[in-house]
Amino acid sequence: MSTPLISAIGMGKRFSRGFKRQHRDLAQELWGLFWRGRAGAPAEPEDDGETFWALQNLRFDVRRGEVLGVIGHNGAGKTTLLRILNGEMTPDAGEVRIHGQRSSLIDLAGGFSMTMTGRENIYYRGAHLGFSRAFLREKEQEIIDFAELGEFIDSPVKDYSSGMLMRLGFAVTVFAEPDVLLMDEILAVGDFLFQQKCLNQINKLKQRAAVVLVSHGMSTITQFADRVLLLDRGVPVFLGKPVEAIEAYYRLEESKQKLGSRLSRLSGREPEHVLAEPAAFDAFEWPDFGTLPGQEPLPARVMFEAPAARHGQGLTEEEALPVELRAVVGNFIHNKDAIDDVALLWLDERGEPLKKFRGADAATLQISFTLRRPTERLVIGVPLWNEQAVYVTAFGMQGRFDMGGLGAGRHSVRLKIPALCLNMGTYYPVVAFQELTEFIFRSPATPMHVTMSPAPLFWGLVTLDYHWERGVSAPVVEAAEIKW
Amino acid sequence: MSVLREQLAGLWAYRWQIWVDVTKDLLSDSRETAGRFFWVVAMPLVPLGVYLFLAKLRVFAAHDAMEGVVYVVVGATLWLLFTSLFLAPLNAIRSKGKTARQSRYPLAAVVASAVGGAWIEFLVRLVLCGVVLGFTQWPSPLGVVLFLAAVIPLSFVFLGAGMIVGVFAVASKDLAKLTPIAIQYLFFLSNVLFAIPADRIPQWLIWANPFAFAIDTSRWVLMFGVFPDLAGFLAMVVAGVLLMWKGLHFLGLAEPRLASHL
Numbered sequence: 001m002s003t004p005l006i007s008a009i010g011m012g013k014r015f016s017r018g019f020k021r022q023h024r025d026l027a028q029e030l031w032g033l034f035w036r037g038r039a040g041a042p043a044e045p046e047d048d049g050e051t052f053w054a055l056q057n058l059r060f061d062v063r064r065g066e067v068l069g070v071i072g073h074n075g076a077g078k079t080t081l082l083r084i085l086n087g088e089m090t091p092d093a094g095e096v097r098i099h100g101q102r103s104s105l106i107d108l109a110g111g112f113s114m115t116m117t118g119r120e121n122i123y124y125r126g127a128h129l130g131f132s133r134a135f136l137r138e139k140e141q142e143i144i145d146f147a148e149l150g151e152f153i154d155s156p157v158k159d160y161s162s163g164m165l166m167r168l169g170f171a172v173t174v175f176a177e178p179d180v181l182l183m184d185e186i187l188a189v190g191d192f193l194f195q196q197k198c199l200n201q202i203n204k205l206k207q208r209a210a211v212v213l214v215s216h217g218m219s220t221i222t223q224f225a226d227r228v229l230l231l232d233r234g235v236p237v238f239l240g241k242p243v244e245a246i247e248a249y250y251r252l253e254e255s256k257q258k259l260g261s262r263l264s265r266l267s268g269r270e271p272e273h274v275l276a277e278p279a280a281f282d283a284f285e286w287p288d289f290g291t292l293p294g295q296e297p298l299p300a301r302v303m304f305e306a307p308a309a310r311h312g313q314g315l316t317e318e319e320a321l322p323v324e325l326r327a328v329v330g331n332f333i334h335n336k337d338a339i340d341d342v343a344l345l346w347l348d349e350r351g352e353p354l355k356k357f358r359g360a361d362a363a364t365l366q367i368s369f370t371l372r373r374p375t376e377r378l379v380i381g382v383p384l385w386n387e388q389a390v391y392v393t394a395f396g397m398q399g400r401f402d403m404g405g406l407g408a409g410r411h412s413v414r415l416k417i418p419a420l421c422l423n424m425g426t427y428y429p430v431v432a433f434q435e436l437t438e439f440i441f442r443s444p445a446t447p448m449h450v451t452m453s454p455a456p457l458f459w460g461l462v463t464l465d466y467h468w469e470r471g472v473s474a475p476v477v478e479a480a481e482i483k484w
Numbered sequence: 485m486s487v488l489r490e491q492l493a494g495l496w497a498y499r500w501q502i503w504v505d506v507t508k509d510l511l512s513d514s515r516e517t518a519g520r521f522f523w524v525v526a527m528p529l530v531p532l533g534v535y536l537f538l539a540k541l542r543v544f545a546a547h548d549a550m551e552g553v554v555y556v557v558v559g560a561t562l563w564l565l566f567t568s569l570f571l572a573p574l575n576a577i578r579s580k581g582k583t584a585r586q587s588r589y590p591l592a593a594v595v596a597s598a599v600g601g602a603w604i605e606f607l608v609r610l611v612l613c614g615v616v617l618g619f620t621q622w623p624s625p626l627g628v629v630l631f632l633a634a635v636i637p638l639s640f641v642f643l644g645a646g647m648i649v650g651v652f653a654v655a656s657k658d659l660a661k662l663t664p665i666a667i668q669y670l671f672f673l674s675n676v677l678f679a680i681p682a683d684r685i686p687q688w689l690i691w692a693n694p695f696a697f698a699i700d701t702s703r704w705v706l707m708f709g710v711f712p713d714l715a716g717f718l719a720m721v722v723a724g725v726l727l728m729w730k731g732l733h734f735l736g737l738a739e740p741r742l743a744s745h746l
Contacts, residue, residue, distance in 0.1 A: 022745065023655050023656065023657070023745075026654065026655040026741065026742075026745055027652070027655040027656060029741050030651060030652055030654075030655055030738055030741065033734065033737045033738055033741070034648070034652075034734055037737065083744075086586070086588075087585065087588045087740075087743070088585050088586055088743050088744065089743050089744040090740040090741060090743065090744075102588065104586075106586070107586065110583065110586065111583050111586065111587060113508055113512060115512045115513075115515045115516070116508065116512065116515075123504060124504055124508055125587075127500065127501035127504040127505070128501065128583070128584065128587045128589045129587050129589075130498070130501070130587075130588070130589070132500065133500050156515075
């Protein structure tokens with residue numbers, strides 16, 4: 001087995017709260033270094049409440065050709081880990097060993113001189129990355145071609161768009177051919193074709209480098225990582241196969257939510273920043289209500305109360321969606337004169353509340369709502385985005401189901417999906433009610449954490465039901481519509 | 485010693501990158517101007533031009549041994565060099581340290597490029613000094629030979645001390661603010677524009693100031709070809725070498741610790 005290119009041995013990183021404490025600690029360390037050649041010990045005990053461990057006891061190796069994915073919630077310590085591996089910080093406990101040349105795809109647009117041209121910046125940034133003049137001369141044209149900057153390469157980079165700058169930064173960085181590559185998300189640089197070039201280049205680098213990839217995208221992690229490290233508040237809680245790590249991630253999230261809801265019941269208050277609380281559903285009681293013909297009434301439990309209806313309880317619309325999605329999902333709407341008490345419940349095949357989303361399983365979304373006045377024509381839609389803000393699909397009523405006019409009162413409707421077909425990852429549904437041409441309600445629902453794809457091997461966002469055939473049942477195509 | 489060896493090896497390995505940084509810093513400000521290289525040369529001469537103008541107006545007291553203009557122009561040139569070298573590590577670490585650490589570019593190389601820029605500006609000013617001396621008071625031929633041999637080892641004092649202060653200034657923002665202010669006040673105690681009469685300020689205050697000693701010594705060497713206080717000069721050279729060694733060593737030791745504070 002090859003020697004690890006990255007080794008973390010009991011590594012930890014401590015931070016101080018407040019800049020005064022940070023500067024005092026640093027001054028003490030520097031004083032010790034200046035007089036004795038070694039860092040001075042902290043003057044106060046570590047558990048004085050002013051310091052905390054951002055990372056603790058990390059142990060892992062990454063070998064050549066291996067990709068270690070790092071996942072965890074915000075504040076788990078992913079970025080700190082990446083900064084330590086990149087040499088931007090030193091660990092306060094244990095050690096990190098890096099063998100070979102490092103390169104990082106973290107801040108691509110940084111480190112450029114804005115007054116210089118793109119060509120000059122290849123040399124300027126390349127010099128800072130440690131490349132020799134001869135190497136940069138040799139690679140200059142390749143970098144220009146890769147970045148697709150054409151004649152703009154001789155324009156000052158301050159005139160570049162952010163995309164052009166990122167492309168140039170990516171090109172200069174990846175041509176380093178590093179032994180250790182550190183990535184904060186797979187970068188969406190440029191248009192689709194350029195992204196494919198980037199991914200190809202990263203895949204090439206994977207063959208010869210040890211890669212650490214930090215990502216919130218579970219599909220990205222399963223696609224790229226060989227092993228995954230799950231961090232929770234600086235502590236490693238799982239290191240193993242991607243599928244198992246992602247399941248552990250969702251289990252962790254679920255247990256946190258349960259804890260949050262228990263706490264909320266004990267305190268009688270809504271916990272902050274907890275969006276989905278499966279264990280808290282029992283807390284909501286709904287009266288009987290009228291149903292659409294052929295529909296069963298919604299059980300007297302709700303899985304989720306749309307965030308827009310919870311504004312008074314500390315949850316804002318902005319908190320309901322990840323930052324990347326806010327811009328693409330659109331405005332949140334709640335016309336309380338028209339509609340209220342919107343409740344959603346995912347059900348499994350047996351009609352039981354759904355515990356886990358699995359790509360191959362059937363799922364039913366039961367939607368209940370109270371109309372404050374009769375509506376002439378109501379249409380419901382459930383568009384779905386993934387964590388990279390890709391619009392995956394939408395479950396719309398138009399052309400499929402006509403609810404007709406509805407009177408004031410409580411109503412319920414079911415959306416039946418024979419097979420979700422979604423690959424592993426987190427998906428963000430939005431529930432929208434439209435009366436004629438006007439939205440009367442539009443709000444994000446509980447994120448769907450799909451923990452198992454429809455098939456063991458999968459690509460892209462969805463896996464449709466398909467099979468391959470050969471032999472007699474697959475005749476040779478003679479008159480094809482499209483030939484390459 | 486291994487830290488120091490690593491620092492020196494790093495500086496040698498990054499020599500081309502340091503040169504790229506030096507030229508970038510010199511040229512980038514004048515990039516979009518019509519007289520590009522004119523500004524590269526003219527900008528370092530602006531402060532010197534002001535002092536030259538004031539000296540011609542005889543604002544400052546005359547000096548017995550040399551023309552007032554010579555005293556001021558050479559003094560100001562040396563002051564600008566020594567203070568640039570002293571402040572170069574502090575300014576370079578503050579302005580470029582973070583970017584450098586992100587790409588693992590050594591801080592010693594960042595400092596070296598700032599020092600390179602200071603020396604280029606000094607050489608430009610030296611040309612103006614030569615013109616002024618040519619028209620007013622010719623220096624001693626031996627002094628011309630000895631001048632750089634005196635200035636270079638004396639500059640080690642300021643660069644070495646500057647590296648130490650620059651590192652501590654990362655931990656103490658007050659130090660980072662106070663240092664340039666202190667330098668501005670030292671200007672009037674450093675015999676740059678005029679020799680302070682002994683009856684006004686205690687002379688030990690002048691001679692305890694390394695800027696005053698270095699400027700007076702270098703100026704005297706240039707004009708008359710002799711060291712006014714050879715023992716003092718040698719002591720300062722030894723102190724300079726030690727400070728350079730300590731500063732470079734300290735910078736190397738502290739660099740990983742500074743990373744998260746830059």
